Amino acid sequence: MKKLTEKLGFALLFLCMIISLFFLGSILYFIVSRGFSVISWEFLTQVPKKAMTAGGVAPAIVGTFYLTLGSILFALPLGLACAIYLCEYSPKSYVVNIIRMSINNLAGVPSVVFGLFGLAVFVKFFNFGVSMLSGALTLGIMILPNIISASQEALLAVPQSYREASLALGATHWQTIKKVVLPTAMPGILTGVILGIGRVAGETAPILFTAATFYTRGFPKSVFSEVMALPYHIYALMTEGTHPEKQTQIAYGCALILLALVLLISSVAIIIRQRQRKYYG
Amino acid sequence: MDKNNIRMKCEKVNFYYGRKRALDDINLDIYKNSVTAIIGPSGCGKSTLIRLYNRMNDLIPRTRLEGKIFLDDKNIYDIGSDVVEIRRKVGMVFQKPNPFPKTIFENISYGLEVNGEKDKTFINDRVISSLKKAALWCEVKDRLHDSALQLSGGQQQRLCIARCLAVEPEVILFDEPCASLDPISTQKIEELILELKKTYTIIIVTHNMQQAARVSDFTAFLYIGKLVEFGTTEKLFTVPKEKLTEEYLTGKFG
Amino acid sequence: MLAFASLLFLVGIMVVLFLNGLPIFKETGVFNFLFGRNWYPTYDPPEFGILPLALASLMVTFGALLVCVPLGVGSALYLNELAGPRQKAFLKPIIEIIAGVPSIVFGFFGMLIVAPMVQKIFNLPVGFTAFTGSIILGIMAVPTVCSISEDALSYVPKSFREASLALGANRWQTLIKVVIPAAGSGISTGIILGMSRAVGETMTVLMVTGGAAVMPKSFFIPVRPMTSTIAAEMGEAVVGSSHFHALFGIGLVLFVITLIFNIIAEMISRRFRVKLGLGR
Numbered sequence: 001m002k003k004l005t006e007k008l009g010f011a012l013l014f015l016c017m018i019i020s021l022f023f024l025g026s027i028l029y030f031i032v033s034r035g036f037s038v039i040s041w042e043f044l045t046q047v048p049k050k051a052m053t054a055g056g057v058a059p060a061i062v063g064t065f066y067l068t069l070g071s072i073l074f075a076l077p078l079g080l081a082c083a084i085y086l087c088e089y090s091p092k093s094y095v096v097n098i099i100r101m102s103i104n105n106l107a108g109v110p111s112v113v114f115g116l117f118g119l120a121v122f123v124k125f126f127n128f129g130v131s132m133l134s135g136a137l138t139l140g141i142m143i144l145p146n147i148i149s150a151s152q153e154a155l156l157a158v159p160q161s162y163r164e165a166s167l168a169l170g171a172t173h174w175q176t177i178k179k180v181v182l183p184t185a186m187p188g189i190l191t192g193v194i195l196g197i198g199r200v201a202g203e204t205a206p207i208l209f210t211a212a213t214f215y216t217r218g219f220p221k222s223v224f225s226e227v228m229a230l231p232y233h234i235y236a237l238m239t240e241g242t243h244p245e246k247q248t249q250i251a252y253g254c255a256l257i258l259l260a261l262v263l264l265i266s267s268v269a270i271i272i273r274q275r276q277r278k279y280y281g
Numbered sequence: 282m283d284k285n286n287i288r289m290k291c292e293k294v295n296f297y298y299g300r301k302r303a304l305d306d307i308n309l310d311i312y313k314n315s316v317t318a319i320i321g322p323s324g325c326g327k328s329t330l331i332r333l334y335n336r337m338n339d340l341i342p343r344t345r346l347e348g349k350i351f352l353d354d355k356n357i358y359d360i361g362s363d364v365v366e367i368r369r370k371v372g373m374v375f376q377k378p379n380p381f382p383k384t385i386f387e388n389i390s391y392g393l394e395v396n397g398e399k400d401k402t403f404i405n406d407r408v409i410s411s412l413k414k415a416a417l418w419c420e421v422k423d424r425l426h427d428s429a430l431q432l433s434g435g436q437q438q439r440l441c442i443a444r445c446l447a448v449e450p451e452v453i454l455f456d457e458p459c460a461s462l463d464p465i466s467t468q469k470i471e472e473l474i475l476e477l478k479k480t481y482t483i484i485i486v487t488h489n490m491q492q493a494a495r496v497s498d499f500t501a502f503l504y505i506g507k508l509v510e511f512g513t514t515e516k517l518f519t520v521p522k523e524k525l526t527e528e529y530l531t532g533k534f535g
Numbered sequence: 536m537l538a539f540a541s542l543l544f545l546v547g548i549m550v551v552l553f554l555n556g557l558p559i560f561k562e563t564g565v566f567n568f569l570f571g572r573n574w575y576p577t578y579d580p581p582e583f584g585i586l587p588l589a590l591a592s593l594m595v596t597f598g599a600l601l602v603c604v605p606l607g608v609g610s611a612l613y614l615n616e617l618a619g620p621r622q623k624a625f626l627k628p629i630i631e632i633i634a635g636v637p638s639i640v641f642g643f644f645g646m647l648i649v650a651p652m653v654q655k656i657f658n659l660p661v662g663f664t665a666f667t668g669s670i671i672l673g674i675m676a677v678p679t680v681c682s683i684s685e686d687a688l689s690y691v692p693k694s695f696r697e698a699s700l701a702l703g704a705n706r707w708q709t710l711i712k713v714v715i716p717a718a719g720s721g722i723s724t725g726i727i728l729g730m731s732r733a734v735g736e737t738m739t740v741l742m743v744t745g746g747a748a749v750m751p752k753s754f755f756i757p758v759r760p761m762t763s764t765i766a767a768e769m770g771e772a773v774v775g776s777s778h779f780h781a782l783f784g785i786g787l788v789l790f791v792i793t794l795i796f797n798i799i800a801e802m803i804s805r806r807f808r809v810k811l812g813l814g815r
Contacts, residue, residue: 006707010617016609017618017626020681023606023674024633027644078540085539099542105797106545108728109790110735112762113552116769116786120551124774141544160340161379165441168335169448170369171395179395180381195635202637205737205762209769231639235738238646248647255643259636266635270628 028259035256043253047218054246057254059219063132063227064258066220067211068201070136071143076193078140079147086148087155088177100152107145112205114142119209133223135211142206143196150192154185187276194269202262204231214240230258288313288482289334289371289452294348296329296338303329305506307348311452311499316474316483318497318514320490322534325503327486328376331454334484335371336364352452369396372450376457378437380429380444385421388429388440392448407447415443416473435466442473453477455485459492471496490530494518502526552790555783559583562777568784574748574759576768576778583781585788587750591758592734594751595668595744599733602673604726607680611722614681615688616710627685634678642742645671650743659755663745666754671739676729683728687721687807688714720807724800731796735789737762761785 046056090096118138128134158181166176182189204212212232220227237251289311296304304326311317319327332338333350336357349356357367380388389408398404408425412418417439421432429440438458445453455474459467474483474496487493493500494514501511502523510517510526521527528534560568563583571584610630614623646663649670654662691714699709715722745757746767759767765782772778 002705002708006705009707009710013609013613013617016606017613020606020610020630020677021626024630024677027636027641027674028633030644030648031640078544082542101801102545104801105794106548108731108735108793108797109548110737110762110793112735112737112765113786113789114548116555116765116783117548117551119769120555120783121547141548144544159379161375161377162381164337164340164373164375165379165381165444166391166395167340168337168368168373168375169392169395169444170365171392172365175395179391184382198635202635202639204637204639205766208766231637231738234639234643235742238643238742251643255640259640262635262637263632266632267628270631274628 031252031255031259035252035259038249038253039256044257048215048250057228057230057233057250057257059216060228060230060233060254061257062219063212063229064201064231064261066132067136067139067207067227067229068197070132070223071139071200072193072197074137074140075144075147075196079144080151080189082144083148083151083155084177084182087152088173088181100149103145103148103152107149110205111142111203112208114138115206115208115210117141118206123210129224130209130211130213130226131224132211132220132227135207135227135229136223138206138210139200139203142203143200146196146199147192150195151185151189154188154192155181157188158184187272191269191273191276194265194272198262198265198269201265202231202258204229204235207232230254230261234258286313287311288353289484290351291330291333292349292351294330294333294346294350296326296333296347297345298341299343303506304333307508309501309508309511311482311484313482314478314480315498316478316485316496317499317501318493319484319486319501319503320488320493320529321503322529323488324505326506327488327503328456330503331456331484331486332373334452334454335368335373337368337373339364369448370450371452371454372445372448373454373456374438374441374445374458376460378434378441378461380432380437380440382428382430384426385429385432385440386425389444389447392444396448411443411447414446414477415439416469417443433466435462435469438462438466438470439473442470446477450481452482452484455483457486457488459487459489467492490518502529504529549790552783552787555780556787557780559777559780559784562780568781569788572750574764576772576781581777583777583784585761585764585781585785587748588759588761588764588785589788591665591744591751592760592762594665594754594758595672595740595760596730596733598665598669598754599672599676600726600730602670603676603680603729603733606673607677607725607729608684608722610677610681611684611688611725612710612715614685616706616714627682630678631682634682636675638675638736638738639742641671641675642739645739645743657755661745661757663743663757664755665744665751665758668740668744668758668760669754671743672733672736675736675739676733679732680725680729683725684718684722687718687725690721691717717810718807720803720810724804724807727796727800727803731793731800734796735762735793737766741766761789 043056045058047059048057049055086096086099115138118134122128122134122137123130162180162184163176166180207229211227212229213226214236216226216228234251234254237247241247287310291307291309294304294307295302307330319330321327338344346358350358352370355362381391386408389411390404393404393407412421417436420436432440459470477483497514500514500517502509504525510521510523518530521530568583568585570586571582572586573582573584574587575582614626618626645667650662650667653664653667695713695717696709699713740760741763744760746759746763747757748759751758765785769782772782
């Protein structure tokens with residue numbers, strides 16, 4: 001009896017794993033198998049033609065690239081500075097704890113709410129309009145909490161003895177941070193940032209009403225122009241337009257590009273993390 | 282005990298962690314070019330005391346110091362005194378070897394760079410001479426650019442000593458430097474300390490009475506935050522004045 | 536400076552939501568906004584009751600839990616207890632990587648594959664239902680729940696297991712009676728974070744739940760959760776109109792809900808760390 005329940009129980013767990021892998025695997029398989037035939041050199045490099053039923057999606061790829069780059073350029077310095085301040089400069093107090101908790105909370109706020117914020121602040125208040133700038137800033141703010149908490153975690157993991165050793169040699173506080181603490185924490189910070197990049201590249205809701213548009217003539221001209229972006233393009237192809245059949249084909253291609261992009265980015269982050277774990281045991 | 286030879290000096294030092302008093306009215310003189318050992322049972326405040334000499338306890342939140350600590354004639358806790366400058370003059374070797382995750386060379390050149398040294402040949406020479414002084418040169422001369430974390434515990438600790446010597450401090454603090462080392466490494470470090478006292482003033486915290494007897498000229502016995510007895514090592518170990526000291530030395534408690 | 540700027544932004548989010556959301560509470564009253572049964576933003580006069588939207592969110596989230604908890608926790612237990620080290624070293628990163636798949640891809644899959652399947656199997660007029668949304672959201676949350684639960688399980692000290700095995704318990708009993716209770720609060724943190732992700736998820740529900748803002752009476756009809764309402768209607772709402780403020784009001788409600796989830800998760804995980812003596 002005792003043996004039987006054990007066998008049944010373990011079989012059940014095995015089943016859970018198999019079902020999960022089956023579902024997740026089937027999604028990947030579905031996107032890859034159907035998207036593969038759509039992708040061609042032309043698809044990657046051409047602008048859309050014939051009312052979105054032919055041609056390529058190059059502007060969407062470029063748009064996603066710009067939005068991601070912009071958001072990281074904005075969020076990385078801010079987030080890193082904030083984490084350094086919280087870990088290295090502010091006395092460990094009640095207030096810091098509250099700040100840390102609110103940052104954790106903000107990391108869990110739905111992305112569409114960040115979209116609302118971006119709409120109210122960047123699009124309307126600063127009057128940047130629906131533009132690449134508004135979108136990048138909104139995405140940047142969205143991953144700011146993630147970058148702060150990942151950096152904070154990495155900084156806290158640096159042994160206190162490194163800081164003491166450096167200070168005892170007559171290094172200033174800032175020299176210690178710059179030359180010892182940051183280099184040691186870098187892989188951890190990097191992992192957080194790369195995961196952030198992966199997330200930004202795939203987000204749709206925050207750019208729905210701050211940056212994205214269904215169609216542009218060619219490539220974005222300035223930071224104040226509307227942009228096409230891969231995730232939004234998939235959504236738009238599926239819900240708008242007049243040629244659902246042909247549009248679905250293009251959407252498969254977009255989904256595959258996006259998937260490949262995001263998986264590639266997050267694998268890099270996870271490989272760095274695995275290595276780091278091995279290094280420190 | 283020549284009063285003109287005093288290098289560092291505690292005057293009426295009280296130290297608090299929050300409300301808890303860890304050091305109670307300490308008055309202690311440290312003499313030039315000598316080794317002063319601070320001994321006592323665990324938790325008596327030895328490490329707390331030694332970390333006051335280079336203001337390392339500033340890093341611990343909610344602590345407070347009363348009294349004065351002098352380096353030569355200057356109170357290092359004066360408002361406006363430069364803590365970075367003090368730490369450059371008063372070097373420290375820690376309980377657990379704590380090399381940076383950098384190469385052996387970078388570990389030693391670090392102290393010079395942060396103190397503004399730019400001359401490459403000067404740095405290079407200083408790294409070599411520091412390693413030689415720390416009796417590590419022969420073991421590492423072929424792998425200066427390997428990670429310091431690959432060294433053994435004893436080698437790491439000597440690297441930390443070399444790192445400390447490179448910035449040419451005037452006083453060196455050793456906070457139980459052999460606590461995590463094997464007997465052979467311990468012996469090497471003790472020999473090193475005896476060699477170093479010719480040029481430096483040394484304070485060493487140890488829980489090992491034999492070690493204190495072997496390396497030090499003066500010994501201070503601390504018990505529950507109080508300085509029970511201070512004198513030359515020879516006298517303190519052979520004819521202690523206080524009963525408590527005698528009991529500790531003979532192993533009645535510890 | 537930079538540090539304060541980023542704190543400022545974070546505080547700013549709350550301020551902006553409040554400023555833009557409060558007018559609607561003044562206009563319709565807090566009670567009528569939260570518990571009104573009709574969401575007719577474009578009628579004349581408009582009605583802004585978010586109960587149908589909130590219920591839809593609740594249903595979809597609950598349904599997603601039924602999918603992701605057994606699968607996620609079960610997989611975590613499998614990884615921790617049964618998988619060999621090599622299998623684990625292979626599967627764990629894969630699951631973590633899948634956790635990063637954009638929601639739009641899940642929505643896309645749901646729209647093209649799951650919805651038609653649901654329609655066929657249950658013989659429904661449309662496949663875009665709360666049920667479809669639950670399944671997709673559930674699958675989406677599996678990697679999150681699995682990887683956090685697995686972390687919690689791996690924190691359980693070996694000595695706990697050894698003590699139990701040494702008393703003659705077999706591995707299954709040890710798992711059920713010792714390991715799971717010890718990791719319990721860590722696992723619940725994972726579940727709550729998975730839930731929080733499901734409530735806040737926008738694009739998937741927008742694409743697969745059908746989007747009818749009516750009181751949801753069953754799992755098999757189209758519904759419109761709060762997030763997709765914002766996403767679908769913000770484009771049409773005139774800036775400064777009641778509709779605009781109402782959508783911000785929904786944003787505020789979502790903010791508060793995730794806040795509550797996060798606080799609960801934080802409290803539980805703190806207790807977990809204390810229980811296992813992990814400090815902090």
